[in-house]
Amino acid sequence: xxxxxxxxxxxxxxxxxxxxxxxxRLGLAHSHAHAFRPDATPLPFPHVHAAGGGHGTDHHHxxxxxxxxxxxxxxxxxxxxVETSILAKNDAIATANRRVLNALGVLALNLVSSPGSGxxxxxxxxxxxxxxxxxxxxxxxQQTSADADRIRATGARAIQINTGKGCHLDAQMVGHAIDDLxxxxxSYLFIENVxxxxxxxxxxxxxxxxxxxxxxxEGEDKPLKYPDMFTAARLAVxxxxxxxxxxxxxxxxxxxxxxxxxxxIEIIALxxxxxxxxxxxxxxxxxxxxxKAA
Amino acid sequence: xxxMSLAEGIRTIVQDQARAHGFARVTVLRLEIGRxxxxxxxxxxxxFDVTMRGSPAEGARLxxxxxxGRALCYDCMKTVEIDDRLAPCPDCGGGKLIPEGGDxxxxxxxxxx
Numbered sequence: 001x002x003x004x005x006x007x008x009x010x011x012x013x014x015x016x017x018x019x020x021x022x023x024x025r026l027g028l029a030h031s032h033a034h035a036f037r038p039d040a041t042p043l044p045f046p047h048v049h050a051a052g053g054g055h056g057t058d059h060h061h062x063x064x065x066x067x068x069x070x071x072x073x074x075x076x077x078x079x080x081x082v083e084t085s086i087l088a089k090n091d092a093i094a095t096a097n098r099r100v101l102n103a104l105g106v107l108a109l110n111l112v113s114s115p116g117s118g119x120x121x122x123x124x125x126x127x128x129x130x131x132x133x134x135x136x137x138x139x140x141x142q143q144t145s146a147d148a149d150r151i152r153a154t155g156a157r158a159i160q161i162n163t164g165k166g167c168h169l170d171a172q173m174v175g176h177a178i179d180d181l182x183x184x185x186x187s188y189l190f191i192e193n194v195x196x197x198x199x200x201x202x203x204x205x206x207x208x209x210x211x212x213x214x215x216x217x218e219g220e221d222k223p224l225k226y227p228d229m230f231t232a233a234r235l236a237v238x239x240x241x242x243x244x245x246x247x248x249x250x251x252x253x254x255x256x257x258x259x260x261x262x263x264x265i266e267i268i269a270l271x272x273x274x275x276x277x278x279x280x281x282x283x284x285x286x287x288x289x290x291x292k293a294a
Numbered sequence: 295x296x297x298m299s300l301a302e303g304i305r306t307i308v309q310d311q312a313r314a315h316g317f318a319r320v321t322v323l324r325l326e327i328g329r330x331x332x333x334x335x336x337x338x339x340x341x342f343d344v345t346m347r348g349s350p351a352e353g354a355r356l357x358x359x360x361x362x363g364r365a366l367c368y369d370c371m372k373t374v375e376i377d378d379r380l381a382p383c384p385d386c387g388g389g390k391l392i393p394e395g396g397d398x399x400x401x402x403x404x405x406x407x
Contacts, residue, residue: 077407089306
């Protein structure tokens with residue numbers, strides 16, 4: 001028996017029966033049952049040595065991998081270190097979006113909230129108040145172009161993205177929308193995400209900041225229930241301030257809970273409907289745009 | 295949440311890796327999921343099985359490794375490990391913590407044939 005591989009000692013090579021060691025010494029192609037590891041039992045199927053293959057350092061040995069066989073085009077079982085973020089593709093596109101927007105000095109804000117917080121009303125009033133400042137809007141919804149229609153009615157340019165089954169906008173959708181919108185240098189780009197306080201938190205779109213919009217009718221504990229979104233946001237807009245007395249909203253509790261999940265978050269309370277507090281929001285926008293231009 | 299999108303991301307990476315490394319089949323795929331990643335593991339496992347059909351990772355075993363949640367405490371300015379997103383600082387009891395790690399979701403490695 002071969003002391004190296006443990007296979008039977010007689011093989012057929014070059015049409016002759018000879019010892020396995022002799023076949024290797026003569027450099028003849030031969031086949032025999034073979035163990036793929038020194039400590040393993042011989043494999044039940046024949047093992048082929050290439051001509052010239054030996055058990056020395058120049059040994060051309062097939063079938064030594066975990067699979068035990070050699071199949072052209074297939075590799076042996078092995079471990080591939082990947083260490084890649086699952087969202088790597090989205091993040092790469094988001095980085096590209098950000099590069100384009102930075103080059104243009106465009107302030108891109110990703111507006112996130114639950115459905116019904118008043119995002120679109122806030123946007124319409126904001127567009128009116130910014131009075132002619134260059135801006136564009138990307139509207140994300142599962143279905144309908146209702147929101148983009150409302151934005152366009154103000155005279156602003158808007159692209160509606162319907163995500164279909166999707167629960168969030170991703171960087172590729174926004175990248176295509178930016179290509180079509182061609183935002184003007186030094187303009188605002190408002191991205192109204194799908195109304196959803198969970199999924200959009202994880203998807204970078206290339207924006208400068210996420211702005212979470214929360215209405216006073218939603219409950220003071222909402223930031224605690226959906227901490228990821230409020231952690232990811234730079235600013236929280238507390239909307240529908242005019243309704244606060246009617247639903248016993250505790251504005252201090254809203255602020256405390258927002259700061260509990262994100263100690264650094266900025267908070268602006270306003271009513272898009274009555275206009276109360278809108279000047280603070282508009283000043284915030286102008287300051288962020290000025291930072292981009294600097 | 296968006297586990298289906300994540301599974302589609304995994305499929306894309308598997309296909310890219312299969313081209314780059316010339317393998318035909320993934321037998322085991324290991325993910326690292328941070329405690330604050332917002333990933334529902336059972337939903338991801340379901341989405342994985344469905345999404346990998348017809349890819350090299352069809353039938354692969356999915357293993358998920360939990361990574362701890364890390365946060366910076368604004369009161370004692372230390373980075374601490376916390377289990378719960380709203381847990382107080384284990385060192386000083388402070389309540390103002392900002393997550394610093396634990397939102398990872400990445401493919402660590404895979405065993406392939």
